[in-house]
Amino acid sequence: MKIKNSIVFVTGASRGLGLTFAREALIRGAAKVYAGVRNPEGFNEPGIIPVKLDVTDPDSVLAAAKIASDVTLLVNNAGIAEVSESPFAENVEEQARRIFETNYYGVMRTTSAFQASLPSEGNGAVINVLSDVTWRTVPILTPYSASKAAAWSYTNNIRLHLKTRNISVVGLHVGFVDTDLTKGFDVPKASPVDVVRQTYDALEAGESEVLADAGSRALKQSLSATVSGYIAPEVLEA
Numbered sequence: 333m334k335i336k337n338s339i340v341f342v343t344g345a346s347r348g349l350g351l352t353f354a355r356e357a358l359i360r361g362a363a364k365v366y367a368g369v370r371n372p373e374g375f376n377e378p379g380i381i382p383v384k385l386d387v388t389d390p391d392s393v394l395a396a397a398k399i400a401s402d403v404t405l406l407v408n409n410a411g412i413a414e415v416s417e418s419p420f421a422e423n424v425e426e427q428a429r430r431i432f433e434t435n436y437y438g439v440m441r442t443t444s445a446f447q448a449s450l451p452s453e454g455n456g457a458v459i460n461v462l463s464d465v466t467w468r469t470v471p472i473l474t475p476y477s478a479s480k481a482a483a484w485s486y487t488n489n490i491r492l493h494l495k496t497r498n499i500s501v502v503g504l505h506v507g508f509v510d511t512d513l514t515k516g517f518d519v520p521k522a523s524p525v526d527v528v529r530q531t532y533d534a535l536e537a538g539e540s541e542v543l544a545d546a547g548s549r550a551l552k553q554s555l556s557a558t559v560s561g562y563i564a565p566e567v568l569e570a
């Protein structure tokens with residue numbers, strides 16, 4: 333499908349990757365771009381329509397889907413991340429529930445609410461913003477990683493299901509991206525614009541998966557090895 337003339341809804345579009353997805357859609361000639369944001373009052377981006385949306389609130393999701401019933405491309409971007417002391421930290425269950433509520437159930441409920449309106453003429457699509465942690469093992473990110481792995485599985489299942497309606501589903505995997513989410517990490521980071529451009533290019537080329545940085549590509553490559561990167565991260569450096 334082409335972004336030109338599409339009608340795009342991006343969740344979590346107040347900043348970071350989400351705002352970049354919304355801006356880049358406009359640049360590529362989208363007919364309409366909705367920004368799903370928790371605080372529409374503070375949102376002021378020329379040409380982008382803010383819609384109140386909290387993906388953890390089912391009523392808010394249903395209301396947004398009703399307002400934006402003309403959407404042809406849904407970008408499930410909203411997400412949160414938290415570091416934990418270890419996989420056995422005292423608060424880890426509570427933390428996992430909070431993260432899953434946004435990163436997994438949020439994606440599920442938003443897709444469920446919007447999917448019926450997506451067109452079936454080959455110009456309907458869903459992009460799910462996943463992560464390299466679907467395959468990378470980082471013990472201090474155990475709940476976040478599990479939420480993205482669950483969202484990856486969800487992505488694969490809806491891809492097969494929506495294929496019957498000629499609707500494309502793209503999963504985006506990437507490591508550190510330069511947004512508020514990674515503010516405290518002094519590591520090399522991908523640029524949000526580059527990641528979003530790769531994702532829209534892949535969608536327009538009919539691809540189902542985007543591996544937006546070298547780390548994600550190496551991880552995917554290692555999955556079929558006898559000892560893959562998620563078992564022994566050092567094989568990725570070899």
Ligand SMILES: NC(=O)c1ccc[n+]([C@@H]2O[C@H](COP(=O)([O-])OP(=O)(O)OC[C@H]3O[C@@H](n4cnc5c(N)ncnc54)[C@H](OP(=O)(O)O)[C@@H]3O)[C@@H](O)[C@H]2O)c1
Pocket residue numbers: 343344345346347348349350368369370371385386387388409410411412413434438461462463464506507508509510511512513514
């Ligand atoms: N940055 C990275 O290194 C990286 C790497 C791989 C994947 N990702 C994924 O990319 C996506 C975007 O992350 P980012 O880096 O752009 O992070 P970010 O700068 O922290 O932005 C997160 C966005 O999600 C929104 N959001 C959070 N909870 C929400 C909720 N319950 N309902 C609606 N919106 C909500 C935030 O809205 P408010 O402004 O209202 O808080 C904000 O717009 C996430 O899914 C993240 O997991 C990020």
